[in-house]
Amino acid sequence: MPEKLMLDLIKKLELPQNPPAQELCSQSIYRVPKILTDVNSQAYEPKLASFGPYHHNCCHLRPMEESKYNALLQFHRRIARASRTLDDVLIAMRRVEPRLIAYYDGLQVEEDDEDCLERGRFRCHNWLKEKDEFLKIMIVDGCFALEIMLADKRFAAGEQSEYDAHDPIFGVERMIYVVPHLKRDMLLLENQLPLLALSTLAAIDGSGIGDVNTLIKAFYNLSSASPEDRIIDECFHILDLYRKILTSEGEYLPSEENIQSATKLRNVGVSFCKSKTNSFRDISFNGGILSLPQLKVDSTTESSLLNLMAFERLHATAGNEVTAYVFFMDDLINTADDVALLRNEEIIKGLVDSDENVFKMFNKITKEAKLTGFTDDIISVNSKLNTYCRKRMRRWRANFVETYLKNLWIFISLLGGLIFLALTIIKTVYTILQYYNV
Template identity: 30%
Template sequence: MVAVFNKELLSWYLITLKLKETVEAGIPNLQETATSTRSLTLLEQPQKQQQQPPLSESRYILTNGSRDNVEEVSNPSDSEWVISIREKLEQACQDDAASSWAKLCIYRIPQCLREGDEKAYIPQIVSLGPYHHSRKRLRNMDRHKWRSLHQILKRTNQDVKLYLNSIKELEEKARGCYEGSITLSSNEFVEMMVLDGCFILELFRGTAEGFNQLGYSRNDPVFAMRGFMHSIQRDMIMLENQLPLFILDRLIGLQIGEPDQKGLVAKLVLRFFDPLMPTDEPLGKNDRNKLESSLEYATTFDPLSDQCGLHCLDVFRRSLLRTGPQPSPRIWIKKWSHAARVADKRRQQLIHCVTELRESGIKFKKRKTDRFWDIKFKKGILRIPRLLIHDGTKSLFLNLIAFEQCHLDCSNDITSYVIFMDNLINSPEDVGYLHYFGIIEHWLGNDAEVADLFNRLCQEVVFDINDSYLSRLSEQVNQYYNHRWNAWRASLKHNYFNNPWAIISFVAAVVLLLLTSAQTFYGVYGYYRTRY
C-alpha cells in the first residue's frame, strides 16, 4: 500500500513539473505580443486622438520612468457619462422650443417667493391640475370629484367617453400650459383634466344656479353653500392649482351642446370668486354715474369676449383691474434708484408712510369707487378707495403677485398697488389712522396684524419702480411732502389748532399781542406829539 501511494504522489509531482515548464515557456511569447501591441498603439495614437469625441478622458501611466512604456487606461464610466450629458442636452433642446414657452401660463411658485409663506401657495383641501395631484392629504376630495362627474353624466345622459375623447384632442395644448415636464401618462393626464374640470364646473354652476337644481342634497358636504366653500375658493384661486380655461370651455360646451363656445366659464368665475373681492364698497346711483363718467379708458373687461383669460386666476385679476390702470411716464424714480429692476426693499420706496405724510400736511380721505387700485392725489389730499382685508386676502395677493412676476405678458399693476400700500403702512398707528377714515376695513385680530401682512407681502418681490402706474402720483405726493411751508403749516395746525381750547388760547394770545402793540404805538405816538 505504501509503495502504491508513493507511486501516485510521484505521478502527480511529474505532472506538476511538466505544467510549470509549459507555462514558463509561454511567458516570453506573451511579453513579445504585448510589447508589439503597445508599439502599434503608440503609432496609431495620433490618429485615434483626432477621432476621439470631445469630453473623453484618458490616463497615462509611465512605467520605469520612461515615456516608451506608456500604458493608456480608459475610464469605463466615460461612455455612460457622455451619453447622460447628451441626453440632458437633448432634453434642454426640447425644453427650449419656442412653442412650449408661448403656451406657458400656469407656473410653479419660485422658491424665493415660497420662503415668505409657503402655505399661501399650497392647496389645503383640493388639488386641481398636475402640480399637487399626488399629495396624499388631498386625495380625500377625489371621491367628491367622481360624484360630480357621475352627476353630470346622469343629468346630461352622456357617455364619459365623449368627454375623454374631446379632451384627448386638447392634451398637447394643455400640457404646454404647465411649467416643466408632466410625468403623468396620456390616459392619466386626460382623466385628471376631465375629473378636475367637471368638479370645478359643478361648483361654478351650483353657485350661480343653485346646487339643488343640479341634483345635490341640501346637506351635501361639498356641493352646498357652507363655510367649507370659502376654503375651497381659496384653494381654487392659487396659481399652482389652475386648469387652462379652454379645457373648462370645452367641458361646459359639451354639457350644453356647444363644444366651441367661449366666455361662459369666465362669467361663472366672476360669480364664484366674488366673495374674495378685496372691496365691497356699496355705490349709490349718483356715485355709479360719476364712476362711469370718470372712466378715462375706452375698453372695459368683458368676461364673454373670446380673449377673456388664461385660467381662473387670470380672469379674476382682469376683473379686479377692469379698465386697467394706465401707466404714466416714469422719469423721477431714477433719482431713487439707478437699477432698472431691484429686489432690495430699501429701493422699492414709492412714497412715505402715513405718519410722515401727515406731518407734512397731507390729508387722507376715502374715495367712493369699487376700483380699489384707483388712487388720486390733488391739493394735498390723498384719496384712497376702501380696501377690505379678510383671512384670504394674503393668499389672494401673494398668488396675484406671483402670477405677475412669472408671466411675461402681464403688467405689474397689483404688485404696484400692494407695494404702494406697503410704503404707506409701517406701523399699527398707520393702519389705525386709515381705518379711522374708512380706507381700510379688516376682519383680523388687530391693526398690528394688518401692518405685518402688508410688510410681508413683497419681501422677495422683484419690482421695477420705473414701471408703476402710481409713479406719477408718488412724484406729486413727494413734491408736496418736500415743500417746507406745507410742513410748517401742518405743524402749526397740529400744535395750536388740534382742539377748541387750543384755538381759543391762540386767538386770545394774538388779540393780546395786537392790543399790546397798539398800546405801545399810541404811547410812543402821544409822547412825540406832545413834545413837538
C-alpha cells in the same frame, strides 16, 4: 474619466431641450420657487382640494376626491339629458390635450429628481409618461371646479340645489362654510386649471353654463371691480382672469422716490377717500385728495396677493400691476396707525382682527418681492404727492403736527402756554391803557 465626462455630456444633450416658442407662450402655470415660498409656504398650498397635477394625491387633500366624483356624476347626468356621453367629453378633451399640457411648467419630473426631493412640496411625477392620468385629472378637477361655481351661483340666486341636502360639499348648509376655502384654493398659482379645459367641458354641458369668464366673475364677485364692463382678453386660468379684472394695461416706469406714509400725508393736509371702483389701477390724487380702491382684508388676502404676485413674476408677459399696487400700499402703511387711518376711510375693510396684523402683512409680502417699476398711473400719483408735500407751508404744517399735536401732553402744554401768553398780552395792554387814562 474623460470618457465618463463625455458620456455625461452626450446624455444631457439627448434630453428634451427648451420647448418651442409657441409652447412657452402658453406656459402659465408654474411651480413656485423656494425663494418665494420661504416667505410663507402655506400661502401657496391648497387646504381642501387640489386642481391640476401639482398637488394631486397629496395626503391631506384626498378626502375631497370623493366629492369630485360626486360632481362628475352630476355633470354626467346633465350632459345625458342633452344626449351626450362621457365619450364625447373624452374626445373633446383629447383634442385639446397637447395644449393643456403646454400650460404647465415642469410636468416631466422624474421620481428620483434630487431638486424635486429637496422641494418636498409636490408628489413628483412624470406626467408626460402618463397622459391618460393627466387627462383624467383635467376632466375630474375641471368638472368639480365648474360644479362648485355653478352650485354657488344657484345658491346665491335662491334656486333649488341639484345635490342632496346632506352632501358634505354641495349641501346647502355646508356650502356656506366650504366655498370660501375652495375660492382660496382655486386662486393658488400651483393649483390652476387651464380655462381651455373649463371652457371645453362647459361647451359639452347642455344646461347652459354659458361663458366661463362670466361664471368666474360671479363666483368671485368681481363684476364691479373694473370701471366698465370691458371685454377681458383671452386668459390662461382663473388666477389670470382674477388679476386682469383687478388691473388694466399700463406701462411700467422706474420709481424715482417713495411716497410718505398715510399719517404723514395727512399731516401735510392730504385727505383720503375710497375710489369709485375696486380696480387696483383706480388710484388718483387731485385737489389734495388721494383716492384708493377698497381692499377687503380677510384670512385669504395674503395668500391671494402672494399668488398674484408670483404669477406676475414667473410669467413673462403677465404685467406688474398687482405687485406695483402692493408696493404702493406698503409705502403708505408703515405703522398700525396708517392702517387705522385707511380703515376709517373704508379703504381697508373686512374681517381685520387688528391693524397691526395688516401692517405686518404688507411688510411681509414685499420682503422677497421685486418691483421692476411702478405703473404709469402710480408714477403720476407719486409725482403729484411729492410736489404737494414739498411746498414750504405744508412742510411747516407737518412739522407742527408732528412736534406738537401727536402727543396729548405736549399739545396740552402748548395750549396752556398759548393761553398764558394771550393772558399776559391782554394784561399788558390793559395796564398800558390804564396808565394813559390816568
